[in-house]
Amino acid sequence: MSAYTQEILGISGVLLVKAFVRARAERVRFGQLNEQVRRLQIRQEMIARWFGMLMTVFQAAGPALIMGFGAWLVITGRTTVGTVFVFATVLGARLTGSLSSLASMHVNVTGSLAVFRRLFEYIDLSPEVADAPGARDLAAVRGGIRFEDVTFSYPGTGRPALDRVSAEIGAGQLAALVGPSGAGKTTFTHLVPRFADPQAGRILVDGHDLRSVTLESLGRQVGVVFQDTFLFHASLADNLRYARPDATEADMIAAAKAAYLHDFAAALPDGYGTVVGERGHRLSGGEKQRVAIARAILKDPRILILDEATAHLDTVSEQLIQAALEPLLRGRTSLVIAHRLSTVLRADIILVLDQGRLVDHGTHTELLDRGGLYATLYERQFLAQPAATALR
Numbered sequence: 001m002s003a004y005t006q007e008i009l010g011i012s013g014v015l016l017v018k019a020f021v022r023a024r025a026e027r028v029r030f031g032q033l034n035e036q037v038r039r040l041q042i043r044q045e046m047i048a049r050w051f052g053m054l055m056t057v058f059q060a061a062g063p064a065l066i067m068g069f070g071a072w073l074v075i076t077g078r079t080t081v082g083t084v085f086v087f088a089t090v091l092g093a094r095l096t097g098s099l100s101s102l103a104s105m106h107v108n109v110t111g112s113l114a115v116f117r118r119l120f121e122y123i124d125l126s127p128e129v130a131d132a133p134g135a136r137d138l139a140a141v142r143g144g145i146r147f148e149d150v151t152f153s154y155p156g157t158g159r160p161a162l163d164r165v166s167a168e169i170g171a172g173q174l175a176a177l178v179g180p181s182g183a184g185k186t187t188f189t190h191l192v193p194r195f196a197d198p199q200a201g202r203i204l205v206d207g208h209d210l211r212s213v214t215l216e217s218l219g220r221q222v223g224v225v226f227q228d229t230f231l232f233h234a235s236l237a238d239n240l241r242y243a244r245p246d247a248t249e250a251d252m253i254a255a256a257k258a259a260y261l262h263d264f265a266a267a268l269p270d271g272y273g274t275v276v277g278e279r280g281h282r283l284s285g286g287e288k289q290r291v292a293i294a295r296a297i298l299k300d301p302r303i304l305i306l307d308e309a310t311a312h313l314d315t316v317s318e319q320l321i322q323a324a325l326e327p328l329l330r331g332r333t334s335l336v337i338a339h340r341l342s343t344v345l346r347a348d349i350i351l352v353l354d355q356g357r358l359v360d361h362g363t364h365t366e367l368l369d370r371g372g373l374y375a376t377l378y379e380r381q382f383l384a385q386p387a388a389t390a391l392r
Helices: 002-008 011-019 023-075 081-123 185-191 215-221 236-241 249-258 262-266 285-299 315-329 341-346 364-370 373-382 384-391
Strands: 145-152 162-169 174-178 200-205 222-225 303-306 333-337 349-354 357-362
Touching: 002 011, 002 023, 011 023, 023 081, 145 185, 162 185, 162 200, 162 349, 162 357, 174 185, 174 341, 185 333, 185 349, 215 222, 222 285, 236 249, 236 285, 249 262, 249 285, 349 364, 349 373, 357 364, 357 373, 364 373
Parallel strands: 174 333, 174 349, 222 303, 303 333
Antiparallel strands: 145 162, 145 200, 349 357
16 A cells, blocks of 8 residues: 555656546545455454454463362362462463463464565565675776677566677777667666676676676766656755765866756755755756756766767757767767767767667768668668757
């Protein structure tokens, strides 16, 4: 019930319910869950009441049985009335009290076992991605990335997300990942910061196998700007400093200016201290994306991953962000999932993915000359963008 209310009554959930006019259906669903919880609670209480009644009967019948047996012993001359009385009143009371406490404890433990079992299942889970024994810190890197026969599959899927992919991206190069939906572009970028490990092959940064270095030291070298920006229910400054908690106010403002965010932040009621709301719902899509870019600038990583950072921006904001990204990308190894022609044309190398395989790579001119999938995507997707921009 708590999970349901958190999901439905959250900002995104409520907006979705209203947008698709599902309030009546969600009330019915809530009532069904409520009824299920009610039945379980009644069942739990009834079991406890029946158990309590049995213990009460035992507490009343126990001394009577002891006295009856004691009377038989007295009549047969095997004991005295005083012994029976003392045993029935003192020892009998202690025995039934102990049994009652033990029974109550049994009820509490049995009721808690279901919760404990689920908790311990998660506590005992071993992380799928963890530091290997003897892993060493990754020092400052130039940023060269090499994939060697990398294969990765998500659990429960038949086709690998990446299938024997080999690619090399030089230090400081801008690499654009191009391909149809489901080609493996996001998976490719997620393997570099070790959000997951491949089942076969290996990934190297400056010749260092990522499995041989610590996750924390690798994370310091990599910055990520996701397409779906996540912001905490905190101030704008706290969201920016999440990338580098020790950053000074001057560093934070410089990063905001580089992302063309400073003027917007200064105009807010509390400036950088303004709370952005749950998942940043008080900001527009473009404003949230600029916060994410400023956060990456503040981190100052050697390897930068952009899941099309300008996807949610209008034309003017996109132009400003493209200008801000120029100095950010310069001298850094950058992996960009490209959906826009401007990104593709600026790339030093283009990796073309299809159904988890690297089907082609090269520069824009080389790929067009060879034809194939890239030329098809270029004609269908990228050439249509200038016309669409003109229509806007």
